[in-house]
Amino acid sequence: MLKYDIKDIKLAQKGKLRIEWAEMDMPVLRMIRERFKKEKPLKGVRLSACLHVTTETANLMITLKEGGAELALCASNPLSTQDDVAAALVKFYKIPVFAIKGEDRDTYYKHIYQALDIKPHITMDDGADLVSTLHKERKELLKNVLGGTEETTTGVIRLRAMAEDGALKYPVIAVNDAYTKHLFDNRYGTGQSTIDGILRATNRLLAGSIFVVCGYGWCGRGVAMRARGMGARVIVTEVDPLKALEAVMDGFDVMPIAEAAKVGDIFVTVTGNINVISEKIFSKMKDGAIVANTGHFNVEIDIEGLEELAKSKRIIRDFVEEYTLKNGKRIYLLAEGRLVNLSAAEGHPAAVMDMSFANQALSAEYIYKNAKKLEKKVYSVPEEIDREIARLKLESMGIRIDTLTKEQYEYLHSWQMGT
Template identity: 90%
Template sequence: MLKYDIKDIKLAEKGKLRIEWAEMDMPVLRMIRDRFKKEKPLKGVKLAACLHVTTETANLMITLKEGGAELALCASNPLSTQDDVASALVKYYKIPVFAIKGEDRDTYYKHIYQALEIKPHITMDDGADLVSTLHKEKRKLLSHVLGGTEETTTGVIRLRAMADDGALKYPVIAVNDAYTKHLFDNRYGTGQSTIDGILRATNRLLAGSIFVVCGYGWCGRGVAMRAKGMGARVVVTEVDPLKALEAVMDGFDVMPIIDAAKIGDIFVTVTGNINVISENVFSKMKNGAIVANTGHFNVEIDIEGLNKLSKSKRVIREFVEEYTLKDGRRIYLLAEGRLVNLSAAEGHPAAVMDMSFANQALSAEYIFKNAKKLEKKVYSVPEEIDREIARLKLESMGIKIDKLTKEQDKYLHSWQMGT
């Protein structure tokens, strides 16, 4: 009997239609699915996935199942689950799902434990909560695991720290590091979906506002680009001098967060670090400032510090909490400080997740075929996988590119030929 824990199975029909809608914009994953269906490269593999339960993720799960894998899926964030999608995966695709939008912390971890009951050979993570739970609380299951994949920057940081400490007990492929992932998903996906989440939650006009982006990695670049495109004056805060210099050269104002706090209208954290907006920063903000996070965990915003400064709070709109400070100023926190693009909107567009999840599918296949050769460390996605995904994406778009001639190839691999 299929095990699952979802909000309402009656939502399945709506979810199925939305999964089909997303699938139309995921041609690369569709090509991989067609091959997987014929070859069954994951036959016999048990795979536990801790991912955002969205329409795009559903198409990845369907692809993996077509490849022969036995699956269990739980959410990688308490607010990112699309309940209708979870229902459709259970009812129509017979995939065990353990995820409910808005679940509390205890339920979140209970769902991770339930997904691990499959005794996975491969883990698929987004933020490394599944991997860390395995290593801390379910160590007996580690002997079954061949390897894993990790979707996001935050998770890769955690896993590299584990590897450096000698704590990582199986190889993991950092899907986030693939060019076809971070150059597109992080920049274009995060950029668009973050703005989408903020606008759905607040319905505020961005044009003319001072929009503060905390962190100028690939995700920060995307958010800054899209905010500027909407007419906002963008301010970037950074700790890395190279990224700060790049932001200046891209035409943005750069300053310390404490200075940005005094002028900003909207703040977005996207660093992967803790307390980026601290109690001290909140104390300097203008009345009416809006604060959101699009980094993986809500730790980027010091919510406990905001509570200390406040005399009251209330939910004034869906996904908007109004904190009234002791001096009367009001600060608005979006989506409880969790991923605003997935909590208040639908996450990345399917077209970019097409490449990200193509990386996931092909990396899972690679792990299963090469597990015996891999060490207990974090690997980048093999270059041949990255290039194949780019090739397939171009093919799906009807775009052709040039090839090197024999003479050109020889020149690039020779040191004898000069100017």
């Protein structure tokens, strides 16, 4: 009997249609699925996945199942689940899903435990909560695990810290490190979907507003680019001098967060770090400032500090909480400080997730085939996988590129020809 814990199985038909809509914009994953269906490279593999339960994730799960894997899926964030998609995966694709949008912390971790109950050979994570839970609380299952994959910057940071401490008990491929992931998913996906989430939640005009982006990694670059594209005046805050210099060269104002707090209308954190916007920073903000997070965890915003400053709060719109401070100023927190692009909108467009999830599928296959050769550390996606995904994406777009001539290849691989 199929085990699952979802909001409402009656939502399944709507979810199935949305899964099909996303699939049309995921040609690379479709090509991989067709091969997986024939070859069954994951036959006999038990795979536990902790990912955002979206239409794009659904297409990845379907691909992995076609490849022969036995699956269990839980959410990697309490607010990112699309309940109709969860229902469709259960009803039409017979995939166990443990995810409900808005679930509390206890339910969130109960669902992670349930996803681990299949005793996985491979883990697939987005934020490393599955891996950390497995290492801390389900250690008896570690003997089964061949390896894992990690989707996002935050998770890779956590896993590299585990590896450095000698705590990581199996190899993990950092999917986020793939060029076909972070150059596109992080930049174009996060950029568009974050703006989408903010606009859906607030319906505010970005043109002419002062938009503060905290962090100028690939995700921050994308958010800053898209905010400027909609007419906002963008300020970047950074702690890394190289990234700060790049932001300046890209034409953005750069200043400390304490200065930006005094002038900003909209703030977005995208650093992967804790308390980027602290109680001290909240107290400097203008009346009506809007604060959102698009990093993986809500720790980037000091919500407890905001609670301390506030004399009252209320829900004024879906995903918009108004905090009235003791000095009379109002601060608007979006989506409880969680990923605004997945909480208040639908997450990244399918076209970029196509490449990210192609990396996930091929990395899972790679782990299964090469597990005995891999050490207990974090690996980058093999270059041949990265390049193959880029090739397939170009092919699906009808774009052709040049190839090196024999003479050019020899020149690039020789030191003797010189000038």
